[in-house]
Amino acid sequence: MAAGQTIAxxxxxxxxxxxxxxxxxxxxxxxxxxxAQIHQFVEAVINDQRPAVTGNDATNAxxxxxxxxxxxxxxxxxxxxxxxxxxxxxxxxxxxxxxxxIAVS
Numbered sequence: 277m278a279a280g281q282t283i284a285x286x287x288x289x290x291x292x293x294x295x296x297x298x299x300x301x302x303x304x305x306x307x308x309x310x311x312a313q314i315h316q317f318v319e320a321v322i323n324d325q326r327p328a329v330t331g332n333d334a335t336n337a338x339x340x341x342x343x344x345x346x347x348x349x350x351x352x353x354x355x356x357x358x359x360x361x362x363x364x365x366x367x368x369x370x371x372x373x374x375x376x377x378i379a380v381s
Contacts, residue, residue: 313329320327343354 317327317329319325347354
């Protein structure tokens with residue numbers, strides 16, 4: 277963004293897109309995709325192939341989400357590089373937020 281430019285504070289949604297959709301509706305719409313991803317993963321394991329979505333892919337997605345949450349919480353931009361590249365640190369933050377513990381072997 278160039279100096280002097282501002283970000284619009286009024287949300288703009290593409291025509292035909294419903295704003296403020298219930299999270300349960302979003303999750304329900306994703307179920308077929310989650311099933312397909314799990315099926316593909318199981319097939320990859322059975323056939324000794326690389327899954328379409330790897331652990332590194334999932335870790336990067338988690339890092340992006342954590343950056344988004346941090347930015348929303350602080351109101352400041354968060355550079356992706358500021359987040360740790362190691363899985364345990366990112367996982368520890370998520371687990372702490374959920375109030376759970378995970379045994380790592």
